[in-house]
Amino acid sequence: MLFNESYFYELAxxxxxxxSPSGYTHQVIEKVKAYADDLGLKSTKTNKGNLIVEIEGIDTSKTLALSAHVDTLGLMVRSINSDGSINITTVGGNQMPTLQGEYCCVHTRDQKAYTGTILSVSPSSHVYPDCRQKGQTEDELVIRLDEIIHSKEDVLALGIQNGDFISIDPKTTITENGFIKSRHIDDKISVSIIFTVFKYLLEQNQKPQHNVKFIISTYEEVGHGSAHLPCHIDRMIAIDMGCIGKDLSCTEFDVSICAKDSMSPYDYDMTSELINLAKKHKLNYAVDIYPFYSSDASAALRAGHDIKAALIGPGVHASHGVERTHIEGCKNTMKLIYAYLTEVTF
Structure with a gap:
């Protein structure tokens, strides 16, 4: 099967x-909705801002949910200092040391945007003897705005206030040899993967075995993205990043199949089906345990939904920092999703 790589890269x-930090996702949801519209797919928004994209299956009596999230890590304005620098609070589980020196943008409630840089409270080695020690926590980081300001009052006059969202520059780069480097690959890359699979299905005039509802969630990074499911769901596969590192077998070239995360094992039958499909189609895959991880499927299970659930995704290095994956891991994930949609009945 030949997935449209240029479409995938463009969307990604x-x-x-x-x-799109958690809680500030309206712009990206509108973009994703436009991609669904371009494919001729029905989509609806939930009350809290998730987008549900639907594809009718051969057997319309049962429904498989796919989920991926477009919300990301970010920051908010906690307070403004007398010199005009901005104190922050984290949105989601940022690796705080990786933020020092990163560019950012403050988004005001009246739709203005101001650029700045995230700096340590001791930002100069020529001035501060503790420069190398500071910047490890949110209390040791501030925002330096790219505006002519001298006081807290100058910042307030710009329309910036406590509670404004701050997005972090993703520095998105796609290399000639297929590496995708960016913040927030978790989990926007999975949204791009699923849409690429949908595009292929439509071009081949194929239907999945069962109805599919693709939940694009907007609060996953803070724990409740798909806690509520929109209708009766029989099975759910969360498509999210695969972990790489200590004690794990996944690489950036694999599709990762998670057998257990920090909450619970995933469904035995579904996980086995995914492993068997990966073997059948000779995919590069890994089966791993994620000890410090939860997903949209975890949130749905915690909320009490009577579903079978599984978790897969492309291997992503340096999660919640400056992340990286590879097109081969993404394609292996596409192939596994496609196989599950078209071959598995329940």
């Missing part, structure tokens, strides 16, 4: 570079 770069 578009949404990766659209600011």
């Amino acid at each position: 770069k578009d949404i990766l570079t659209t600011p």
